[in-house]
Amino acid sequence: MIVPEPAKSDHFTATRNACKMCTPLGACLAFSGVEGCVPFLHGSQGCATYIRRYLISHFREPMDIASSNFGEHAAIFGGQTNLEQGLANVIRSYEPAVIGIATTCLSETIGDDMPMFLHQFTSKYADPTPLPHLVHASTPSYSGSHFDGYMEAVFALAKTLAEKGQTQATLVNMIPGVVSPADIRHLKDILSDFELDYVMLPDYSERMDGVSWDDYQRIPEGGTTVDELKSMGSAAGSIEFATTHHKSQTAGEYLASACDVENHRMDMPIGIAATDRFFDALEKLSGKATPRRHQMDRGRLVDSYVDGHKYCFGKRAILYGEEDFVIALASFLCEIGIVTVLIASGGKSGKLLENIERVMPDPSVATVMDGVDFEEITDAAMDMHADLIIGNSKGFKLSQKLDVPLVRVGLPIHDRMGASRIVHLGYQGTQYLYDLIVNTLLDVKQRTSEVGYTYI
Amino acid sequence: MNGHNIMTTAIENNIRLLEARKAQVQTKGSEPFNIACEKQSVAGSVSQRACVFCGSRVVLYPICDALHLIHGPIGCASYTWDIRGAVSSGPQLHRMSFSTDLQEKDVIYGGEKKLEKALLELIAHYNPKAAFVYATCIVGLIGDDMDAVCRRVSAKTGIDVIPVQSEGFAGSKKDGYSAACHALDTLVGTGDTSTIGPLSINILGDFNIGGETWVIKDYYERMGLEVVSTITGDGRVDDIRKAHGASLNVVQCSGSMKGLARMMKEKYGTPFMHVSYFGIEDMSRALYEVADHFGDKDLLKRAQDMVRDEVMRIMPELRKIRQDLQGKKAAIYTGGAFKAFSLVRSLRTLGVKTTIAGSQTGNPTDYKQLAELCDDGTVILDDTNPLELAKFIQETDTDLLIGGVKERPIAYKLGVAFCDHNHERKDCLAGFEGMLNFAREVHGSLCSPVWKFSPFRQKHKETTEKQDIFKPKATYIPTNVVRPGETSGGGGETKFATLTIGATEVAK
Numbered sequence: 001m002i003v004p005e006p007a008k009s010d011h012f013t014a015t016r017n018a019c020k021m022c023t024p025l026g027a028c029l030a031f032s033g034v035e036g037c038v039p040f041l042h043g044s045q046g047c048a049t050y051i052r053r054y055l056i057s058h059f060r061e062p063m064d065i066a067s068s069n070f071g072e073h074a075a076i077f078g079g080q081t082n083l084e085q086g087l088a089n090v091i092r093s094y095e096p097a098v099i100g101i102a103t104t105c106l107s108e109t110i111g112d113d114m115p116m117f118l119h120q121f122t123s124k125y126a127d128p129t130p131l132p133h134l135v136h137a138s139t140p141s142y143s144g145s146h147f148d149g150y151m152e153a154v155f156a157l158a159k160t161l162a163e164k165g166q167t168q169a170t171l172v173n174m175i176p177g178v179v180s181p182a183d184i185r186h187l188k189d190i191l192s193d194f195e196l197d198y199v200m201l202p203d204y205s206e207r208m209d210g211v212s213w214d215d216y217q218r219i220p221e222g223g224t225t226v227d228e229l230k231s232m233g234s235a236a237g238s239i240e241f242a243t244t245h246h247k248s249q250t251a252g253e254y255l256a257s258a259c260d261v262e263n264h265r266m267d268m269p270i271g272i273a274a275t276d277r278f279f280d281a282l283e284k285l286s287g288k289a290t291p292r293r294h295q296m297d298r299g300r301l302v303d304s305y306v307d308g309h310k311y312c313f314g315k316r317a318i319l320y321g322e323e324d325f326v327i328a329l330a331s332f333l334c335e336i337g338i339v340t341v342l343i344a345s346g347g348k349s350g351k352l353l354e355n356i357e358r359v360m361p362d363p364s365v366a367t368v369m370d371g372v373d374f375e376e377i378t379d380a381a382m383d384m385h386a387d388l389i390i391g392n393s394k395g396f397k398l399s400q401k402l403d404v405p406l407v408r409v410g411l412p413i414h415d416r417m418g419a420s421r422i423v424h425l426g427y428q429g430t431q432y433l434y435d436l437i438v439n440t441l442l443d444v445k446q447r448t449s450e451v452g453y454t455y456i
Numbered sequence: 457m458n459g460h461n462i463m464t465t466a467i468e469n470n471i472r473l474l475e476a477r478k479a480q481v482q483t484k485g486s487e488p489f490n491i492a493c494e495k496q497s498v499a500g501s502v503s504q505r506a507c508v509f510c511g512s513r514v515v516l517y518p519i520c521d522a523l524h525l526i527h528g529p530i531g532c533a534s535y536t537w538d539i540r541g542a543v544s545s546g547p548q549l550h551r552m553s554f555s556t557d558l559q560e561k562d563v564i565y566g567g568e569k570k571l572e573k574a575l576l577e578l579i580a581h582y583n584p585k586a587a588f589v590y591a592t593c594i595v596g597l598i599g600d601d602m603d604a605v606c607r608r609v610s611a612k613t614g615i616d617v618i619p620v621q622s623e624g625f626a627g628s629k630k631d632g633y634s635a636a637c638h639a640l641d642t643l644v645g646t647g648d649t650s651t652i653g654p655l656s657i658n659i660l661g662d663f664n665i666g667g668e669t670w671v672i673k674d675y676y677e678r679m680g681l682e683v684v685s686t687i688t689g690d691g692r693v694d695d696i697r698k699a700h701g702a703s704l705n706v707v708q709c710s711g712s713m714k715g716l717a718r719m720m721k722e723k724y725g726t727p728f729m730h731v732s733y734f735g736i737e738d739m740s741r742a743l744y745e746v747a748d749h750f751g752d753k754d755l756l757k758r759a760q761d762m763v764r765d766e767v768m769r770i771m772p773e774l775r776k777i778r779q780d781l782q783g784k785k786a787a788i789y790t791g792g793a794f795k796a797f798s799l800v801r802s803l804r805t806l807g808v809k810t811t812i813a814g815s816q817t818g819n820p821t822d823y824k825q826l827a828e829l830c831d832d833g834t835v836i837l838d839d840t841n842p843l844e845l846a847k848f849i850q851e852t853d854t855d856l857l858i859g860g861v862k863e864r865p866i867a868y869k870l871g872v873a874f875c876d877h878n879h880e881r882k883d884c885l886a887g888f889e890g891m892l893n894f895a896r897e898v899h900g901s902l903c904s905p906v907w908k909f910s911p912f913r914q915k916h917k918e919t920t921e922k923q924d925i926f927k928p929k930a931t932y933i934p935t936n937v938v939r940p941g942e943t944s945g946g947g948g949e950t951k952f953a954t955l956t957i958g959a960t961e962v963a964k
Contacts, residue, residue, distance in 0.1 A: 012577050013574040013577055014577065015530060015554070015555045015557035017537060018553065018557065021531065025531065040500070044507050045497055045506065045628075046624045047531065049510070049862070050506060050532070050535035050536070053535070053861050053862050054534075056862060056865060060865065060868075061865055062842060067499070067500070067503070069503070070625040071625060071627075075596075075625045075626075085498075085500060089476070092474060093471075093472070093474055094843075104593070105528070105531075105558075105592075106593040106594060106597070109563055109593075110597060141529040141531045142560050142562065142563050210869075212871070212910055212911055212912070213870065214911035215469070215912065216846040216847075216870060217869075218843060375552075
């Protein structure tokens with residue numbers, strides 16, 4: 001039932017309940033997908049602590065992020081001393097293989113020259129002990145969202161570490177974008193089933209969804225190794241899920257231009273059509289047909305689409321989240337007859353609308369909003385008669401206000417267990433989302449029925 | 457379950473203390489106590505502290521009829537949206553996250569116009585009683601004159617628009633507390649106090665996490681005291697305005713609100729006292745000391761009667777819980793050190809020994825007092841980090857960690873029980889019923905059967921736990937049956953009791 005409320009026409013300059021996080025958060029997540037890497041924020045202490053807390057609440061795993069811990073002196077005179085002390089202390093306590101350094105609004109505003117600082121640090125301390133690899137991503141939080149920060153860190157890893165080499169025919173770079181640990185595990189399984197070697201950039205599938213330990217791990221195990229990252233330059237191709245990225249190059253584009261690695265850039269594979277395109281690329285790269293178990297997954301997915309089609313047809317959904325993610329979800333919902341009435345993102349690449357028009361057969365049914373916050377989404381959603389909301393847990397208030405169920409997917413999910421274990425991608429991920437969505441609709445139907453049917 | 461001997465069960469690890477951190481770590485009894493503290497966190501040490509902004513934001517957050525606008529890029533607002541478990545009996549405006557969401561062009565050309573526009577629109581729409589505007593790291597750097605914008609908007613809208621000087625890098629979380637106190641100071645003294653009687657207090661430094669302010673306020677009112685304002689738990693702008701009319705400031709959480717209490721003493725001569733509401737001992741002492749302050753026999757008598765009744769109500773269940781917990785070992789890591797004192801005592805009530813005690817923001821006096829309270833061998837930590845916590849939890853063979861969300865994974869990965877005592881929790885842990893909630897939470901985590909699968913325990917605690925690893929840990933299991941009017945034996949009544957008190961407040 002829609003709770004009636006007068007439509008608000010007020011314009012707000014302020015962002016009210018943001019539908020995005022800041023760029024350094026994205027960078028820290030990406031850096032945690034490298035083996036032995038400690039994410040390091042060059043800025044004040046709060047940035048690291050807030051981002052740690054935010055990510056720990058989602059992943060429920062240790063998330064150490066170091067900080068150069070700016071004080072007033074550093075803010076006025078520059079952060080070089082703090083950066084050097086911070087790096088030295090991280091090296092002493094963590095003995096990392098890589099330090100992933102992301103800037104913040106503070107260090108970017110005062111104009112710290114990071115390449116120079118890191119160069120000086122390296123020349124000062126590299127001898128006699130080899131230093132960890134220092135990878136720097138420029139992530140001023142006044143520019144873009146966590147999605148952009150993530151993409152920037154992924155790009156920085158490729159640019160800093162990949163080395164051009166002799167092409168290895170069975171090696172593929174897999175660059176999945178902002179996805180769950182379970183998604184990464186699933187992608188690894190798929191690549192292995194095609195008998196492909198791969199470099200996953202990044203791979204936090206173990207670190208951010210780890211096992212219980214028998215000893216404390218200063219840097220949790222798992223992740224793509226530096227050697228693997230180096231070998232990206234000699235891959236036969238890259239598969240990159242990146243739809244709206246609009247800043248500089250993507251990692252895949254960089255590897256194509258610098259190392260001649262062919263880039264297969266595509267939407268996130270959610271739904272049959274998008275996943276088919278992903279599997280087509282895998283067939284092409286591996287020279288192998290899709291293995292039977294994945295054909296069966298696809299077949300079962302189609303079968304379930306049929307079994308549940310009546311529950312979905314004409315139902316109205318609201319989507320929000322990262323632009324790439326909502327584009328993929330919108331494409332999937334079209335396949336099952338759900339009408340996506342509102343597509344919203346806190347991101348603002350300028351490419352959301354054109355991509356929605358590309359993936360939806362009839363985009364006129366949908367209101368598309370980029371660069372919006374949850375209050376704008378709520379205002380727009382009030383008279384849309386939605387049956388379903390699909391997005392991260394921050395839409396709970398919206399769900400409460402509309403009295404419409406929320407299907408929790410993506411990042412962050414702060415009010416439920418198991419966010420790391422949600423598979424969104426591929427036939428299997430689509431199957432999970434499909435069952436979740438249909439069962440949510442069935443639950444409403446059952447609960448609101450006076451009869452209380454036990455067969456539906 | 458008997459306690460394990462520290463010497464025989466210490467678990468080796470390869471974590472070394474950073475040289476720059478050594479003075480901030482001490483083991484009680486091993487040397488003359490002289491811990492270093494109140495220092496900027498060591499760069500690269502992964503401090504659990506936040507920043508100046510965080511300090512201001514957490515303190516002012518519960519004022520629920522004020523607008524809270526964060527002037528800066530989006531992160532600071534995103535990560536503090538609805539972050540505290542601070543509940544309101546009325547307005548919910550504090551749970552909204554407002555940000556000027558500064559963009560590159562604002563950083564280049566300045567954000568003053570955007571701030572002013574944002575404020576005018578928000579105030580017109582939400583009609584708050586006052587507005588707090590928080591400065592974040594870059595505001596000072598780009599040269600925005602926040603004071604001037606606030607003055608202009610205040611003149612245009614007729615409400616107090618108060619700048620909070622909370623640039624993240626300009627000190628520590630404690631400096632954020634101080635910035636918040638200065639902001640509050642501008643409100644205090646602006647309200648009518650003519651109806652306030654002599655037996656009156658302000659509750660300072662309780663934030664109504666899970667309804668705690670309601671519980672405490674109810675105690676004081678049952679004693680016969682008038683509570684003029686609660687700063688800031690379930691706080692209201694108009695109540696804060698008349699806070700100077702109260703005869704006494706009762707201050708909890710020494711770090712955050714001491715500043716305001718001092719300012720009020722200087723300006724209005726309002727005396728203040730420090731209390732804590734955690735644990736039977738400290739809760740009772742708070743009520744007695746407040747009664748003593750007024751020198752009123754009736755107040756004291758009512759306090760004594762109430763303490764007796766409340767303690768009798770919770771003791772039967774506490775005794776049962778204590779049987780299961782006797783000899784367990786706990787680590788405590790809190791924001792302010794004052795809470796750590798109460799936790800050491802509360803744990804003692806439950807038969808649990810403290811092996812590690814630390815805080816983010818303690819001062820030398822705090823740590824001296826903490827060390828006096830703790831047994832020899834207790835590790836005292838200032839501004840620690842995940843590696844140190846892990847190191848000492850292993851070396852002291854600790855069973856339970858009390859901290860916040862950031863500390864939780866350290867405990868869980870090591871097969872150690874955990875109790876969330878941070879401001880993000882949703883349960884009331886203050887007062888007598890809070891003590892029972894605390895005991896239940898600690899008991900529920902320590903006695904859970906899941907730990908028997910922990911690889912860490914299987915590897916390191918084989919010798920001490922092997923015999924009973926597959927035996928139930930708990931002799932007492934809460935029934936989870938809600939019996940209104942009773943506390944003992946049930947699983948959830950205390951929460952309901954708390955909510956009832958809250959509802960009463962609304963009714964008033």
